[in-house]
Amino acid sequence: MTSSTQPASTKKTFSAEEWDKKLAEVSVSKQDLNKLVMNYLVIEGYKDAAEKFSQESGLQPGIDLSSIQDRMSIRNAIQAGDIESAIERVNDLDPEILDTNPKLYFHLQQQRLIEFIKTGKIAEAIEFAQEELAPRGEENPEFLEELEKTMALLAFEETTASPLAYLVDYAQRQKTASELNSAILTAQCQEKDPKLPSLLKMLVWAQNQLDEKALFPKINNFVTGELDPVPTSG
């Protein structure tokens, strides 16, 4: 064939100087970035920080900060493992939220089950699973699978060393808390996802795409935002 495509090895290379110049030309104001930070504080529920930030930066938070308080107390309850009181508070806030989200409700109940198991309340765990979770599992095969996995925790003496260790991890609480947080925001007609994580994910995606075509200084450390040197072609 008379294919004219070049082999992949001939990637375009950007020098560090060239790249720095491009970076310097990007138009972004401090105000833009302040908004990005405020958006994160508000959506993630850092009420006190958002308040202080509003004072120090002169930026309006865009929403009534007191509405953050409810969300935060609910989030804190889940992160502390107190699922029951979180459910109570959500229902005080807006009973529709759990009524209209069977999956979310299941995950909350599942988290409750996990907390029983974590604290060694085996009898309560089994009773709770049979009474509350099993009927839901029958309705939905996806739920059933998750329930079975959670119950399998009981088979391990040391749950943190089991393949299911992630369920008893703190991150699982955070995951459940985030899911509930999003649902509350949606119910309040607010954006549910902060923009900053999207920006990071977008950068990962974009750098991976450009990697196939070019050699350029990459950001691999997303905490410092430092550029790595341009890899040499070869």
Next chain:
Amino acid sequence: MTNTNTSSQALSSRRPASIISPVLNFLGQTAIRPPSASDGQEGSPSNGFGSSQPVRVKVSRNRPPQYLAEVLQPSTCTRKPVSADRRAPLFTTLPSTAFADPLVSASDSLPTAKCTSEPASAGNDTSSVPKALNLPNQWNMKDKNQSLELSANCQRISYTGLGQLDSHAAAVRSNYPIPPQCGLFYYEVTVVSKGRDGYIGIGLCTQSVQLNRLPGWEDSSWGYHGDDGQTFCGSGPGRAGEGRPYGPVFTTGDVIGCVVNFMNKSISFTKNGVWLGVAFPNAVDTAKLDGGLFPSVGLRTPGEIVEANFGQHRFQFDIEHHYKEEKARIWQEINAGPLPTISTESGQKSGDGSANINQLILSYLVHHGYSETAATFHQDTASSISSVGPAANAKSAERPPFEKEDIRKRQLIRDHVVDGNIDDAITLLNRFYPSVLQQNRHLVFQLKSQRFIELMRAIVGPSSAAADAMDIDGEAGHPSHENAEPESQLRSVVQYGQALQGEFGAIANPHVQNALVETYSLLAYPEPGNSSVSYLLDPANRLLVADMVNRAILVSQERPPMPAIENVYRQATVVIQELLNGGNGAAAFVKAQECLI
């Protein structure tokens, strides 16, 4: 509606239809047709128009469809135009290298300040400014088969050939290829008349495809045919393949659209505003589209007339909605990915990356000296992160997240600059960070120039246009000269200016000299607030100077001059821009700006 017009013309040009059904007739022709002489040499330049360059026909550009508007504005990808009244004083845009001081580090460039400089300076560097994209907007009268006749506006095509054999087919290409950077391209064709048999093919082809063939009969050519509703690609008369059943047939009065999706490389069609699904998945490989991909239409029997709409008129199909759906899809894909996690020194990875985000936020707050916010945020996140386990504790022990004392000092200095109390800022700078001004002569110049401007402002009084904006900081300007006589005030300003000249006038760098002249010229106007240099009095410049001071302090502490969030944003913008420049269609759907609020 334009329909009344087209249908009347359609009626007048309609020829007697064949008795045999179009499908049978078409298949019959296919069966008896002898192999074409041109088969297998699609790579060679075709008849008549030796130049492979599309002919640039000068026409007044119609406005592109809305969904392409942002793609076609290269400036949105790089820099926003800055209006003249928001111009920053020259001295805030000075490169530190303007000062021939060996102690000044060249790495301390001022990217944020540069961005507010005059747009004129942006034009100097053509290499990084993407070229404006040309979209196909009409048929190319120099790139068509001789059996086709084009209307004066090059939108309508009529078949004038014999229409006996498949070799009598005639096609045309658009004036420009489709730029892959547009991400999604769409055009529509109205069948004004199906003519004798309605052997009409609508689709796309590359520059090298011969034009005595219907779209889809050659390689690198894709078409949807009206007589049988089938799609073709490298298949058809004289070739091994056959058409594939795809959609309904189309005829007089129908509007057929063609969607090119450079993100998933697919081609699909619409009929009368209804999407018919993907016809060719993975068809559009930008690396193989030598010379680009052109909209193309082919006609085959007498009386056939079609008219294109490249966005000049409202489309039948809701392409905007389709665009939004595609865009939502790619953002979903991006957001479904995990947050990047960074392994710490101890090799431990943070749970889900959210701890990293908290660090990003904290370092941003620390960087800009938002001390109270930083302290509060640190406290809030520390309590939630600490329960993660030993990893988080080990991490926080590695290095103190911030020194509150330092932030507070920087904040104090910053507040003085923002309030216009430059002298106080300089005093504090020398007390807290004595090395900073010693090592950054340009900073001394910037602060003192700003001091001169503040003195001028005190004389001009709050009547200047800038006065309203000064309320940003909750305080009016510097009131120290309120009681002084105007004349003695003016004298002290002139004296200060002379001192400034004495200190910096010897620096030969033209940037410095221009900045000095620009600043002095405030004295020349009876009402500086309404003069051509009134932008010097804009209090927003205090923010720029305050940022510069802050940056210099951080650099003197061997800390990064820019917060990580800003690095990430700039990097994302540039990477997307380079993807677009490289013809990555998916990148057209994604903009770092969309992450701003």
